[in-house]
Amino acid sequence: MSHPVTRDIERAAVATWPTTTAVLRDGWLLRHCDLLRRRRSNSALPIGPLDDPESAIETVERFYAERSSPATVQVSPLDEHSVLDELLAARGYRAGAPTAVMRTSRDALLQACPAQDFEVLLDESPAPRWLDAVAAVGGTPEPSLDRVPAPAAFATAVSRGTPVGVGMFAVADGWCGVYGMRTDDRWRRRGVAAALMRAGVGWSSAEQVFLQVESDNAVARSRYATLGFISAHAYHYRVR
Structure with missing residues (x-):
């Protein structure tokens, strides 16, 4: 995340919301929670540039397949991840829950x-x-x-x-x-x-x-x- 305010907000959002598993891997924060079904607790957040987006998406899919959960990506901030968003769409990922952060x-x-x-x-x-x-x-x-x-x-x-x-x-x-x-x-x-x-x-x-x-x-x-x-x-x- 190139903008420092965006980065700080997303860090604080991660730190103030519960999840039971959080793993840093291949440019992602991978989150999973058996107790809370909210997407924020059960999604992959890109935390840096993805040098090989196709391979990075496969990392996400393996992580959630191991937990019998649907692969879910929080495309945030949206304006910095247009390429990732297009790749996910091409792989059949449906978009949902558009959110404004204020x-x-x-x-x-x-x-x-x-x-x-x-x-x-x-x-x-x-x-x-x-x-x-x-x-x-x-x-x-x-x-x-x-x-x-x-x-x-x-x-x-x-x-x-x-x-x-x-x-x-x-x-x-x-x-x-x-x-x-x-x-x-x-x-x-x-x-x-x-x-x-x-x-x-x-x-x-x-x-x-x-x-x-x-x-x-x-x-x-x-x-x-x-x-x-x-x-x-x-x-x-x-x-x-």
Whole structure:
């Protein structure tokens, strides 16, 4: 990854998300997780130039075949790996989950998120009250989030004792990653996300902040832009 900010964000994203196996091999970070089915935990990330892309792809295919899993590549950053993306497509890998990565600074975010009339509860692990809150706002709690490396904060925004929004914040290498943001549909556009961001990023003390959002979710991207986030890079997955 030639751009230093892109490299730093991807390093922090790897460090703040759980996986059970991570192997550096032939220009890849190869990841596999029996406990979490998310693609980020079960995909190959190119971490440097691939001198022989065809051979490198075969390395990926062998790794996942040994684990009875579909070969999956996180083509990130997308603008630096057009050749790899074309080769994967030619081999029958389908593209999916286009994602925009956005970033901001802690100071800019706190300035853009004034105090709101919501109490925000922070747990250092996915405690029962947080898992219950995820379900209460219409989300689906993911298994094995207790394996997110510390330090992490699992945040619940509350109004009069009722959960109205949730999020997760995890820190590595001076970056705070924002994950799993969700607001109860009945409470949208009332400052819930801003309250969660202010509490979670304020807790972290990290100087930089990043998040990932579906590229076609224009509403969410616009909302994050109002909180000071700008585009960092994009990626998608290729699955055999």
